[in-house]
Each structure stands twice: as structure tokens, then as C-alpha cells.
Amino acid sequence: MKKVGIVGIGITPFRARYLDKTYFELAYDATKLALEDANKNGAEITHDNLESTVYGIYNELFERQFMPDIFINSYIGMNNKPGTRIASGGATGGYTVRMAYAEVASGLSDLCLCLGVEKCNDCYDEQTGVTTPEVLNAIAYSADMTYEYPMGMMAASSYVSMVNAHYEEFGNPTEEQMAYVSVKNHGNAILNPKAQSPMKVSVEDVLNSRIICFPFKMLDCCLYSEASAALILANEDKVKELGVENPIWITGVSAANTDCFIGNREDMGRLYSNIYAAKAAYKMAGLDYTNIKSQIDLAELHDAFSGQEVISYEELGFVPFGEGGPWIEKTFENPGEGPWLNGELPCCPSGGLIGCGHAVGATGIMSTGEAALQLREEAGKHQVPITKGRAISHSIGGPGAAYAAIIVMTNEEGLKKP
Amino acid sequence: MSEEFQDHQIRDVIKINYKYTMGGQSKFFIELKNNKRLLGTKCTKCGKTWMPPRINCSDCYEPADWVELKQTGIIEVSTIVWYTTSAFIKAIPYGVGYIKLDGAETALLQGIFSENLVPSKIKKGKRVKAVFNKQRDGKMTDFFFVPEDEYDNWISKPEYEGGV
Numbered sequence: 001m002k003k004v005g006i007v008g009i010g011i012t013p014f015r016a017r018y019l020d021k022t023y024f025e026l027a028y029d030a031t032k033l034a035l036e037d038a039n040k041n042g043a044e045i046t047h048d049n050l051e052s053t054v055y056g057i058y059n060e061l062f063e064r065q066f067m068p069d070i071f072i073n074s075y076i077g078m079n080n081k082p083g084t085r086i087a088s089g090g091a092t093g094g095y096t097v098r099m100a101y102a103e104v105a106s107g108l109s110d111l112c113l114c115l116g117v118e119k120c121n122d123c124y125d126e127q128t129g130v131t132t133p134e135v136l137n138a139i140a141y142s143a144d145m146t147y148e149y150p151m152g153m154m155a156a157s158s159y160v161s162m163v164n165a166h167y168e169e170f171g172n173p174t175e176e177q178m179a180y181v182s183v184k185n186h187g188n189a190i191l192n193p194k195a196q197s198p199m200k201v202s203v204e205d206v207l208n209s210r211i212i213c214f215p216f217k218m219l220d221c222c223l224y225s226e227a228s229a230a231l232i233l234a235n236e237d238k239v240k241e242l243g244v245e246n247p248i249w250i251t252g253v254s255a256a257n258t259d260c261f262i263g264n265r266e267d268m269g270r271l272y273s274n275i276y277a278a279k280a281a282y283k284m285a286g287l288d289y290t291n292i293k294s295q296i297d298l299a300e301l302h303d304a305f306s307g308q309e310v311i312s313y314e315e316l317g318f319v320p321f322g323e324g325g326p327w328i329e330k331t332f333e334n335p336g337e338g339p340w341l342n343g344e345l346p347c348c349p350s351g352g353l354i355g356c357g358h359a360v361g362a363t364g365i366m367s368t369g370e371a372a373l374q375l376r377e378e379a380g381k382h383q384v385p386i387t388k389g390r391a392i393s394h395s396i397g398g399p400g401a402a403y404a405a406i407i408v409m410t411n412e413e414g415l416k417k418p
Numbered sequence: 419m420s421e422e423f424q425d426h427q428i429r430d431v432i433k434i435n436y437k438y439t440m441g442g443q444s445k446f447f448i449e450l451k452n453n454k455r456l457l458g459t460k461c462t463k464c465g466k467t468w469m470p471p472r473i474n475c476s477d478c479y480e481p482a483d484w485v486e487l488k489q490t491g492i493i494e495v496s497t498i499v500w501y502t503t504s505a506f507i508k509a510i511p512y513g514v515g516y517i518k519l520d521g522a523e524t525a526l527l528q529g530i531f532s533e534n535l536v537p538s539k540i541k542k543g544k545r546v547k548a549v550f551n552k553q554r555d556g557k558m559t560d561f562f563f564v565p566e567d568e569y570d571n572w573i574s575k576p577e578y579e580g581g582v
Contacts, residue, residue: 152502
């Protein structure tokens, strides 16, 4: 396989609603931003130089269009080139990065566009006069339609099942520990101008926010967003040919689909997809699952729900099983501890999904792009110290969080600096 | 473009009607509708009991035979939903949970009804029993679970009845 680098990053602001842009116009904006970024870093390319596209678009019902990728393909001027759509629930973004990596690593394309977009809030619930219940219904059609959808299953009740099972087993995450994730990620988002939900909130604010699905409260949950994110991937020869000065190399990509029926799992308090994807991605990158926390500078996690971020700390190998809750609780008071911006392993410095919002197909591409910007030391106000030159991005989604994808990135040039 | 942007939105709806095949799972729904029986399947090779049923064992690629399961079980995990999709928002609050029926090895998602719907009433380890609608359509919504100590009250309501 060929070595693959990220040479261009384009992320639109994450917003509740773009009345001035369609999904294909948002995708155009992210593509243009990614091309401008590559050119700022030494390349001289236009969309004509891009050889293929891998599209990450989760939900046809959001877009009101069952093959949205082909309409984007036209709008971004990529006619007569291959374009492949990936749809893997909340993990669509991470999965799309994986397949764009494969497009370049295999030699099929030397220069590939990895493009995610979602515009969910065109769904509209006439009975309540707001968007969210209809957005949630469009998502709920991803549940098993015969056995689980008719029970009123939805994203929050699916994730909360695993979090509650974890709590029954280990006594955490407690409601307070989950609230700390919300405090952290809403707070980090204040430093990220592209975030939808920058907010200074307290643990009490989270605990007092409206109950959604016991014990998740409103501020434990991400909001659905409209946005697009794009990466331009190139193989090593192409990186040299383009003269890009600061490529971020993708050294590990993996994904795993666990059983979509939570009730079929040996242990309901686990997101097995996380564990299998993380172990395989770290191995590919030559990293050690049992010691990963000391080998990376940051992790952009998929915090769709606060409690699920806590469980992910354990499953991605940051802390032993059962110790996720204590790892975040109050460790912000002690710099160098926990997942805070000034912690031992900053998690979601961008604000994650809780802070930035969740534009499903774009999310994992945004978090991969954010991690790459951190490794370039160009993240902005939420920049964390880069000493190891490695970062990961994490995507998870689908019924019972069945899909997960992990991307490991390295800034080799940065590592060589004294 | 320098002119001021004015937005325009259109109302639309996507609606598809189905007459959906249940295939190899058909017997589960027929028995539920006609006889209030809850059928799982048991792998002819490894003996694993599947619920929801599947007529092929996904672990060993061998056929699985129909077996009748008890209508009592234990809550493995549950939640109470207070905000939800447009299709269910009129039903809030409602309890749902994964229930392992006595004799099954996998757990089934179902509604958990209670006269006192609080987390402690439907928490892990609580024993529950199936209650059936008198009017059944051969769908998952034909039945639900209630705490065992509420069972007699629920089946005395005119629209519901006990199982077999």
C-alpha cells in the first residue's frame, strides 16, 4: 500500500440551519476551502486535479434525495470521474476517511477528495412546529424497523442503554461525571469559531437541563447540525510533486461493525465496535493499545452523548475498564490530568459533537481535519501542545453504536523538530 | 453577490406504502397474533437460543428450530424516554428496555409499562411478564412487559389480556 497524506483541509462552520445554502452548496464550500488550504501549503491545484471523490452522506431523508452524492458530483465539477458514497450512520465520516485512504493507498487515485456533508434541519415536524422530532424520526428509521423502531427506539435511547448497562456494572459514569463531559466540550467550543454550541455551562446547569432519556439531559446530548467538511488525500509521490510543506500522514485506519442488536451482545455495557476498531488502527500505526494515552497528543472523539464519551475513554484504551468516569471528574482542577484541554490527553479540543454539533456525514471528516490541524499546530485558540506528533479521530454510530472507525495521524516532519 | 439574501423553503413529504414480507420470521408474528405465544429459535448445532428469532444461526451457519419461550423474564437494561421522534412524541414518557426471557440467551427490546413509571421500578434485575393486546395485528406492538407484581392489574383492563 502507498503512504497517504492529508494535504488539504476544509471545514465550513457548523450551524443549526443554513437557509442560504443547500447540501450541495455546502459541499462546494468545503471543497473550495480544502483546495485553498492545499494551495496555501504549497500546492497549485484546482478541482480539475482531483481524480476521485469519496462522499460521506448519512441520511437520504435529511437531504430529501436518495442519491445525493451524484448531485454534489455535478455541482463541485467532478463529472466523468469516479465518486463513491459511504453511509455508516454516525460513523459515516470516519468510514469515509477510511475508504478515501484506501482509494489512494491502493493506487486507484493519486489525489482524492474525501467529502462529507449533511443538512438535517430541513426535516420539519408539522405537529410541534419545530425540526427536531422529525430529524429524530428520520434517524430512527436506521433502527431495526421490525423489532425496534415500533418500540419508540431512537438515537438517545439506543446509546443510553449501553451507558446504563455500563453504570450497572461499574457504578459509573454517574450523572455528574457525564455532566463534566458537557462542561468540557461546550467550554472547548468557545475557542472554536466554527462550533455551533459554544457555552460556558456548569455541572449544575447540565443536571438541571431538560430530561431527554433517563439519565441523559439536554446538555448531555449533541445537537444536529448542518455543515460540510473535506480533506484532500495524496500519496507520497504526489505530496512531493505538489510541494506540500506540512502533510499529515494517515498511519492507521480501521473500522468495525458490532452486532446492531444490543440484546445479542455478550455484554451490553460495551461499545465493542470501538474496541475492535481501536486495536486494529493502533496496530496498523505501530502503536500500543495498552499504552496509547502516552503515545498521542490528542483525540477528537465522537461524543454524541456525554456518557458515551466516558465509555469510549475505556474502549479506546485511555484508561482501564470501569475507570472512565473518575478520569474526567474534577480533573480539570489539576492541569495534566484527565481529558481536559490542559489535561494529560485532551479529548475533543474542538468541542467535539456536543460543542461543535453533529452534521453526521461531515462530522468524522471534521474531527479528522481538526486533529490534522492540531498536528500542524494551526488549530487556533484551542491548539493543544504537540510533543508526540500523533493524534486520533474517532467516529461511532448506527443502531446500538454498531459502526466505529478510528483514524491515526502523524506529523513526521513535526516529530523531527528538536 | 451584493444583493441581500432572501430565503425560500418548500413544504414536501416523502411517503411510501409497504406490504412487507416477514419471510422466515413469519411464524413468530403469526403465533403472536393467533396464539399469544412468544417463539424464539434454537440453533440445531450450537444450541444458542435467538430472540428476536432468526431461522439461521449467524454463529454456525446451521438452521435454527422454533422453540416456545416463557413469557416471563428479567430486565437487562432500561430507560424512560421523555423527548423523542415525531412518531412517538405523543406517547411520552414511555419505558423501554432489553428483556431476557427465561430460557433465552439474547435480549429483546420491548416497551415496559408501569403504573408508576420511575427508573427504580423498571431497573436491571426486575422481573417482568408479557401482557397482550386483545386486538392483535401480528406486530411487535401486540404485546409489552409489565413488572410481575402489576401483571394482574394490567390483564384486568378491558383492552389487554394475559398470555398462555
